[in-house]
Amino acid sequence: xxxxxxxxxxIAPAGGKREAAPLSPPPGATVQERLRGASADQExxxxxxxxxxxxxxxxxxxxxxDPCASGAPGGHRTATxxxxxxxxxxxxxxxxxxxxxxxETHAGPESxxxxxxxxxxxxxxxxxxxxxSSEARTPRTTNEAVTSSEAKASSEAQRPFVCTAPTLYFAGxxxxxxxxxxxxxxxxxxxxxxxxxxxxxxxxxSPQHVTPEQALQAFLDTGATxxxxxxxxxxxxxxxxxxxxxxxxxxxxRAHAIEETRVVILPHGETWRLSGE
Ligand SMILES: O=c1ccn([C@@H]2O[C@H](COP(=O)(O)O)[C@@H](O)[C@H]2O)c(=O)[nH]1
Numbered sequence: 001x002x003x004x005x006x007x008x009x010x011i012a013p014a015g016g017k018r019e020a021a022p023l024s025p026p027p028g029a030t031v032q033e034r035l036r037g038a039s040a041d042q043e044x045x046x047x048x049x050x051x052x053x054x055x056x057x058x059x060x061x062x063x064x065x066d067p068c069a070s071g072a073p074g075g076h077r078t079a080t081x082x083x084x085x086x087x088x089x090x091x092x093x094x095x096x097x098x099x100x101x102x103x104e105t106h107a108g109p110e111s112x113x114x115x116x117x118x119x120x121x122x123x124x125x126x127x128x129x130x131x132x133s134s135e136a137r138t139p140r141t142t143n144e145a146v147t148s149s150e151a152k153a154s155s156e157a158q159r160p161f162v163c164t165a166p167t168l169y170f171a172g173x174x175x176x177x178x179x180x181x182x183x184x185x186x187x188x189x190x191x192x193x194x195x196x197x198x199x200x201x202x203x204x205x206s207p208q209h210v211t212p213e214q215a216l217q218a219f220l221d222t223g224a225t226x227x228x229x230x231x232x233x234x235x236x237x238x239x240x241x242x243x244x245x246x247x248x249x250x251x252x253x254r255a256h257a258i259e260e261t262r263v264v265i266l267p268h269g270e271t272w273r274l275s276g277e
Contacts, residue, residue: 007172007174008170008171008172008183009172010168011167012187068166068188068190152269156271161275162190162226162275164275166191167189168193171192171195173208175206180217180222187222191224194216196229197209199214199238199245209231211248212248229249229263232245233268249263
């Protein structure tokens with residue numbers, strides 16, 4: 001099998017379809033738009049054709065002034081540039097967001113992955129109980145042993161505000177293919193959930209699963225503002241480890257000069273309330 005298999009879902013509030021964005025950004029376009037245009041000029045890996053209409057509609061109307069990618073006037077983001085995290089509607093910026101903007105990392109231990117690539121939160125618990133705490137840092141630590149709900153509530157409250165009506169892209173399982181940029185042309189995506197695991201050995205896995213570097217390229221192709229890695233940290237399904245996946249993601253992020261704040265690693269069981277509510 002040498003054909004990438006692909007899929008994914010656009011998740012957005014009810015709203016009308018929008019016109020496809022132009023392939024080349026106009027002069028003076030935002031950084032985000034330039035990224036979109038640049039990726040459209042790149043060679044594809046397999047030249048596979050793609051019918052974006054199959055992806056279905058959606059983009060939503062947002063409130064005036066709301067920084068939703070999907071709803072900004074004229075279909076363009078107006079409130080932020082990449083790296084700028086939008087303030088809440090009342091103009092305040094959560095303290096942790098300020099810390100991130102000041103250069104502190106939001107990856108690290110709270111990602112729930114130890115140096116050997118082992119999942120450090122209680123996997124079985126996290127899988128069955130959405131409110132399970134990421135404070136269970138080792139396989140021997142139980143969630144009951146920590147004051148988990150307070151720590152979890154605190155870290156959840158500090159995640160960035162996206163907008164009141166965000167558009168999400170969930171890529172599912174996918175190899176790298178040119179459809180990512182078409183999806184980006186069709187939808188103004190706020191948050192892209194991209195797979196970064198189960199990619200080795202590449203000769204065998206590449207049709208189904210992107211590498212972390214390809215996931216980043218796909219993220220850039222879609223023009224999304226935020227990247228949430230997924231499909232890597234619960235089970236070891238291939239030769240790679242969660243630690244390797246996160247390390248390669250971080251290296252790739254730096255190589256692309258993607259702002260740290262745009263990559264949001266969610267520990268097991270944690271929630272990111274995109275609308276800040
Ligand atoms: O490297 C990986 C790959 C996947 N997972 C998680 O396993 C299940 C099943 O994934 P499939 O897409 O059906 O293969 C899902 O929860 C993935 O997130 C993983 O933990 N590590």
